[in-house]
Every structure is written in structure tokens, then in C-alpha cells.
Amino acid sequence: MNGDYDSGSPPLVKLAAKTGALDILTTTVDKLFSWGQASALWPMTFGLACCAIEYMASAAPMYDTDRFGVILRSSPRQSDVMVVAGTVTNKMAPVVRQLYEQMPDPKWVIAMGICTIAGGPFRTYSTLQGVDRIIPVDVHVPGCPPRPEALIDAILLLQRQIKQEGVLRWQPRPLPPRPTGVGHGVEPVQ
Numbered sequence: 752m753n754g755d756y757d758s759g760s761p762p763l764v765k766l767a768a769k770t771g772a773l774d775i776l777t778t779t780v781d782k783l784f785s786w787g788q789a790s791a792l793w794p795m796t797f798g799l800a801c802c803a804i805e806y807m808a809s810a811a812p813m814y815d816t817d818r819f820g821v822i823l824r825s826s827p828r829q830s831d832v833m834v835v836a837g838t839v840t841n842k843m844a845p846v847v848r849q850l851y852e853q854m855p856d857p858k859w860v861i862a863m864g865i866c867t868i869a870g871g872p873f874r875t876y877s878t879l880q881g882v883d884r885i886i887p888v889d890v891h892v893p894g895c896p897p898r899p900e901a902l903i904d905a906i907l908l909l910q911r912q913i914k915q916e917g918v919l920r921w922q923p924r925p926l927p928p929r930p931t932g933v934g935h936g937v938e939p940v941q
């Protein structure tokens with residue numbers, strides 16, 4: 752990194768780069784930003800099926816995810832976490848993908864429930880067999896439905912992941928092919 756600041760940079764930046772202080776500063780700022788980002792996750796308010804009821808319960812007073820800085824937002828443009836809660840149909844797949852693309856970077860995805868993770872009991876022509884076929888997933892929460900405690904555990908795991916990865920070093924995840932809405936990713940029923 753030091754070589755990047757050898758010419759054309761202000762003297763203070765050059766001095767900082769030579770002494771290694773710039774690296775220390777960047778690392779420290781990254782830690783601060785990552786702590787801030789992880790402590791104030793804003794998931795999008797949306798649900799697809801019965802798992803969404805547990806998702807709603809997690810935000811209600813008994814479980815109160817607000818205490819972790821998790822504040823649900825009504826627009827993808829204000830959200831940095833997508834909790835996919837419920838069965839994703841092929842017809843809905845392009846909409847889920849569009850919502851994901853409307854979220855600003857950096858962003859993360861939690862797949863909640865076995866329907867979201869792998870189609871659940873619905874191994875049919877109409878059901879997407881795993882949301883990771885259309886968007887990248889960071890944390891999977893198994894169960895049918897997972898209880899709010901499981902979702903809270905996933906949120907805490909995501910917070911640790913964000914702090915470890917570093918928000919300034921976040922890279923956009925590779926995107927799977929764009930879903931068409933018809934017959935996407937469904938193998939013949941065995």
C-alpha cells in the first residue's frame with residue numbers, strides 16, 4: 752500500500768504511508784465502521800409465507816430485536832439485510848432478486864426456514880429449491896419454522912461475521928443467473 756502514495760500525494764499522507772501509520776489508521780477506521788454497521792442492522796420488512804410470522808414475532812415486544820439495533824425498514828433502499836422468510840415460488844423469484852438489487856451495498860442475506868433454504872416439503876414445479884439459486888446467502892437458519900430465538904442467533908452470527916470481514920473490505924457476492932420466473936432451477940421430481 753505504501754507504494755501507492757509515493758508520488759502526487761500530500762506530504763502528510765506520504766509520511767503516514769512511509770511509517771505504516773496509514774495502514775494502522777485504515778484498520779482502526781474499518782473496525783469502527785464494522786462495529787457501527789453490525790450494531791445497527793436494518794432488515795427489510797417483507798415476508799413470503801408462514802416463516803414470516805416468526806420473523807414478525809422476533810420484532811414484537813417479547814423478543815424485541817430492536818435491542819440489538821435491528822430496526823425493520825419498509826424500503827429496500829434503506830435496508831442492509833434481507834431476511835427471506837418463507838417459501839419462494841418461481842413466480843416470486845424475479846421480485847426477490849429485484850428487491851435484493853435495490854438494496855445499497857454493503858448488504859447481507861439471511862435465509863430463514865427450510866422452504867427458503869431448499870424448497871422444504873414443496874418439491875414441485877412451482878417452488879424454487881433454494882433461494883441461494885437467485886441471491887447470495889450469508890446465514891442459513893434451518894427449521895420449519897425456525898423460532899424467533901433461532902433468528903436472533905442468526906443475527907448475532909451475522910454481526911460477528913460483519914465485524915470479522917470488515918465493512919470496508921466487503922465485496923459484492925457473485926450473483927447467480929437472473930431468474931425468469933418460470934421453471935427456474937427446479938429439477939424433475941424424484
Ligand code: SF4
Pocket residue numbers: 800801802803836837838863864865866867871894895896897
Ligand atoms: S419452513 Fe415451514 S414454516 Fe417456514 S415457510 Fe416453509 S412450511 Fe412455512
